[in-house]
Amino acid sequence: MKVLLVGAGAREHAIAEQVSKGAKLYSIMPKKHPGIAKLSEEFLIHDPTDASVVAQWAKSRSIEVAFVSPDALLADGVTDTFAEVGIPVASPTKKAARIEWDKGYARSLMQRNEIPGCPALKICSSLEEAKDALKEIGAIVVKPLGLTGGKGVRIQGEHLNSEEEVLAYCAELLEKDGNVLLEEKLEGEEFTLQAFCDGNSLSLMPPVQDHKRAFEGDSGPNTGGMGSYSTGALLPFLEQKDLDAAKSIMEAVLSAMRDEGSPFTGVLYGQFIATKAGIKVIEFNARFGDPEAMNVLSLLKTPLPQLFLSMSKGELVPAEFSPDCTVVKYAVPEGYPEKGKADELIMVNEQKIWDLGAKLYFGSVYQTEKGIFTSTSRTAAAVAHAQKLSEAEKAVEGALSCISGPLWHRKDIGTQELVKRRIAHIRSLRT
Ligand code: AMP
Numbered sequence: 125m126k127v128l129l130v131g132a133g134a135r136e137h138a139i140a141e142q143v144s145k146g147a148k149l150y151s152i153m154p155k156k157h158p159g160i161a162k163l164s165e166e167f168l169i170h171d172p173t174d175a176s177v178v179a180q181w182a183k184s185r186s187i188e189v190a191f192v193s194p195d196a197l198l199a200d201g202v203t204d205t206f207a208e209v210g211i212p213v214a215s216p217t218k219k220a221a222r223i224e225w226d227k228g229y230a231r232s233l234m235q236r237n238e239i240p241g242c243p244a245l246k247i248c249s250s251l252e253e254a255k256d257a258l259k260e261i262g263a264i265v266v267k268p269l270g271l272t273g274g275k276g277v278r279i280q281g282e283h284l285n286s287e288e289e290v291l292a293y294c295a296e297l298l299e300k301d302g303n304v305l306l307e308e309k310l311e312g313e314e315f316t317l318q319a320f321c322d323g324n325s326l327s328l329m330p331p332v333q334d335h336k337r338a339f340e341g342d343s344g345p346n347t348g349g350m351g352s353y354s355t356g357a358l359l360p361f362l363e364q365k366d367l368d369a370a371k372s373i374m375e376a377v378l379s380a381m382r383d384e385g386s387p388f389t390g391v392l393y394g395q396f397i398a399t400k401a402g403i404k405v406i407e408f409n410a411r412f413g414d415p416e417a418m419n420v421l422s423l424l425k426t427p428l429p430q431l432f433l434s435m436s437k438g439e440l441v442p443a444e445f446s447p448d449c450t451v452v453k454y455a456v457p458e459g460y461p462e463k464g465k466a467d468e469l470i471m472v473n474e475q476k477i478w479d480l481g482a483k484l485y486f487g488s489v490y491q492t493e494k495g496i497f498t499s500t501s502r503t504a505a506a507v508a509h510a511q512k513l514s515e516a517e518k519a520v521e522g523a524l525s526c527i528s529g530p531l532w533h534r535k536d537i538g539t540q541e542l543v544k545r546r547i548a549h550i551r552s553l554r555t
């Protein structure tokens with residue numbers, strides 16, 4: 125079987141690895157990714173949004189199913205490029221990916237269809253409206269409506285410390301985009317639930333907790349995600365009823381999208397928060413999470429090519445996972461997320477990482493004849509799974525010590541101390 129993967133980060137490196145276990149991997153990437161290139165039968169280094177070139181390339185290789193991975197390419201309609209030339213696709217069309225690239229659409233879809241889990245919110249197109257929303261909603265979160273690589277959200281009391289700062293950020297977004305989303309600030313513990321979808325039904329992956337804040341103790345600016353952990357079928361701070369509530373919200377979204385003429389085929393990503401008032405939705409994405417993809421894919425037992433093919437046909441097969449715990453931590457360049465230091469040489473002792481029972485996936489790097497170099501974003505993710513969370517965490521720390529270069533990572537992710545804090549936090553909210 126021939127599978128095409130479009131995209132080239134750490135998440136795609138993990139997807140490529142799973143695909144190449146059960147099929148011939150073909151890949152399209154804007155720059156040479158050292159890991160994906162090595163796994164590919166053949167690769168094309170080209171701008172994936174150049175429709176005529178990539179469609180022709182895929183067609184001439186008789187690709188049986190294509191998977192477009194990154195948000196920006198989904199928003200650009202790269203899935204549609206392949207669908208239009210008759211190649212089956214396991215990723216969402218531009219229309220369906222709107223659930224991610226337009227937060228206003230995602231919220232109004234929920235409201236129109238009375239899907240539970242929406243916080244109080246208002247989409248504003250003037251500063252006057254924003255001022256009114258502040259009065260109505262109370263403590264708020266300011267969000268751009270479009271894609272920002274996870275870095276556009278600012279929270280009152282954390283990133284915005286006075287009403288003036290809130291309004292100044294609203295004014296900045298209004299000037300840039302013409303609108304801004306203001307939402308009730310929710311308090312609780314966040315978790316990610318991802319599902320394979322075929323337009324009609326879904327198959328869930330294990331829940332994962334990501335860490336969006338840059339620094340230890342969940343402080344600092346938002347990032348694309350510094351690392352994540354999972355502990356089998358349930359996270360330590362969740363109850364089964366929380367997971368059931370999140371699942372039924374995702375099923376309702378899938379049905380609503382189908383009924384409204386935008387059936388969703390691909391990986392649906394729900395970012396949820398367990399609050400005092402139950403499960404609420406932070407956002408939806410139209411793709412695997414990065415880093416969360418690496419947690420779940422390291423446990424996947426069902427061959428990924430088989431899943432992709434079944435999704436593209438609307439005949440989803442259920443996905444099965446091993447029950448281990450997983451930890452992922454990203455090594456990021458000095459200066460990240462404000463201004464990650466690019467073009468720095470990194471050295472990796474891959475053999476030693478293997479010996480530790482861990483894996484390394486390259487993120488925002490490029491390769492020349494001189495070696496592997498950083499770009500401004502997250503450099504490489506170390507991943508491990510084990511029966512105990514502490515074992516996986518230790519293996520990941522060991523793996524990160526096998527990379528040299530001007531990089532840093534969050535040491536607290538996946539530690540017992542952090543997990544205990546999560547449990548105590550939920551208890552304090554719910555009692
Ligand atoms: P997003 O880009 O929408 O995933 O938001 C990034 C991060 O901002 C989330 O992971 C949350 O930590 C935080 N966030 C977003 N929306 C809210 C909200 N309504 N209440 C509290 N925190 C939020």
Ligand code: GLY
Nearest residue numbers: 334349413414415
């Ligand atoms: N880890 C968050 C995201 O992929 O958007």
